[in-house]
Amino acid sequence: METVNQKQTIIVKAEKSMGITILLTILFGPLGMLYSTVTGAIVMIIVNVVVAIITLGFGLFITWPVCIIWGAVATNKYNKNLGIS
Secondary structure, three states: OOOOOOOOOOOOOOOOOHHHHHHHHHHHHHHHHHHOOHHHHHHHHHHHHHHHHHHOOOOHHHHHHHHHHHHHHHHHHHHHHHOOO
16 A cells, blocks of 8 residues: 655735724825735825825825725735635
8 A cells, every 4th residue: 555645735824904004004104005005005105196296295185095995905805815804
């Protein structure tokens, strides 16, 4: 009888905290989004710079909450993909 040794690889990823995501994006805006979504952070950094220049900074009152929402949605999606509600 022949025995077969098979390797099983288990990849473990840590869940991302919704509280940390929200805190970082409230404090740092698109830079805080780097915790939850790198692509989203890069997009929002560019958008924030353009909007800030065009509106003399007043447009950030709209883009900053967008960063918070986007970060929260990205964290929720990441955790769902891990199988953590």
